[in-house]
Amino acid sequence: MTQDLPGRTEVVIIGGGIVGCAIAYHLARIGITDVVLLERRKLTCGTTWHAAGLVGQLRATRNMTELAKYTSELFAGLGAETGQATGFRQNGSIAVALHPERFEELKRGASMARNFGLEVEVIGPTEIRERHPLVDLGGVVGGVFLPKDGQTNPIDTTLALAKGARMRGVRILEDLPVERILVEGGRAVGVRTPVGELRAGTVVLAAGMWSRWLARDIGVHLPLHAAEHFYVVTEAIEGLPRELPVLRVPDECAYCKEDA
Numbered sequence: 665m666t667q668d669l670p671g672r673t674e675v676v677i678i679g680g681g682i683v684g685c686a687i688a689y690h691l692a693r694i695g696i697t698d699v700v701l702l703e704r705r706k707l708t709c710g711t712t713w714h715a716a717g718l719v720g721q722l723r724a725t726r727n728m729t730e731l732a733k734y735t736s737e738l739f740a741g742l743g744a745e746t747g748q749a750t751g752f753r754q755n756g757s758i759a760v761a762l763h764p765e766r767f768e769e770l771k772r773g774a775s776m777a778r779n780f781g782l783e784v785e786v787i788g789p790t791e792i793r794e795r796h797p798l799v800d801l802g803g804v805v806g807g808v809f810l811p812k813d814g815q816t817n818p819i820d821t822t823l824a825l826a827k828g829a830r831m832r833g834v835r836i837l838e839d840l841p842v843e844r845i846l847v848e849g850g851r852a853v854g855v856r857t858p859v860g861e862l863r864a865g866t867v868v869l870a871a872g873m874w875s876r877w878l879a880r881d882i883g884v885h886l887p888l889h890a891a892e893h894f895y896v897v898t899e900a901i902e903g904l905p906r907e908l909p910v911l912r913v914p915d916e917c918a919y920c921k922e923d924a
């Protein structure tokens with residue numbers, strides 16, 4: 665391991681979840697390849713492997729929506745580019761309203777989506793049933809359908825980003841935790857690991873919910889904490905059509921999707 669850790673790099677990234685790997689990939693794509701990513705265990709072992717993998721496009725602002733649209737475009741081509749399948753597919757999503765007020769909110773969201781250039785349809789109960797035959801329509805007022813929404817396999821997508829970064833020269837070292845961010849003159853200048861120090865022009869902290877502790881050690885308050893998110897994975901359901909849209913029921917704080 666020691667021989668793998670260089671003494672200096674242009675950029676060091678702490679954390680091998682989807683965020684750290686996406687940063688490594690995009691740095692490499694713009695020609696910044698003197699990059700070392702350090703993961704304390706294995707890539708995706710943090711929060712990323714838990715993710716449901718929903719890839720939604722509508723966000724609260726135009727810039728966030730543009731980013732989400734870019735993400736879909738990126739995921740659509742990443743498997744072919746890297747040779748690592750991602751599991752990405754655009755089977756659409758339906759958000760269902762159980763109250764008139766919620767339907768109003770969804771319709772406003774649909775107007776905003778159109779304004780942002782997204783494909784969106786406001787649909788009634790009959791069309792909801794056509795697109796998702798298993799929905800119990802009792803109490804359903806209406807909904808919106810976003811045909812370009814989709815889902816991906818978060819582990820495979822992260823591995824594809826990591827592969828795309830490695831193909832361009834990024835070094836990714838697993839089983840190597842960062843113990844502390846090194847600070848000199850009020851500036852992050854590298855990291856300390858069990859096998860030595862790595863000096864860097866830029867330190868990127870992408871350790872997810874663990875970032876808080878690394879930041880705390882250098883006097884920076886990051887207001888991040890874990891929150892519970894319950895989910896149920898069923899056995900295969902006989903007769904369930906594949907490629908159904910993701911179903912979101914905001915009034916019940918719930919969503920359903922096909923798992924891999």
Ligand SMILES: Cc1cc2nc3c(=O)[nH]c(=O)nc-3n(C[C@H](O)[C@H](O)[C@H](O)COP(=O)(O)OP(=O)(O)OC[C@H]3O[C@@H](n4cnc5c(N)ncnc54)[C@H](O)[C@@H]3O)c2cc1C
Binds near residue numbers: 895
């Ligand atoms: C049940 C569930 C469902 C979700 N569903 C979705 C969804 O449908 N769509 C969506 O977009 N998002 C979803 N999310 C959120 C998504 O999973 C996270 O936003 C995302 O995975 C965060 O990625 P990350 O890289 O920031 O963090 P992480 O994946 O946690 O990566 C951080 C990495 O840093 C490493 N690390 C920590 N400390 C150190 C250290 N000292 N040195 C080196 N490495 C270190 C960890 O081991 C870890 O691998 C879901 C989350 C959960 C829990």
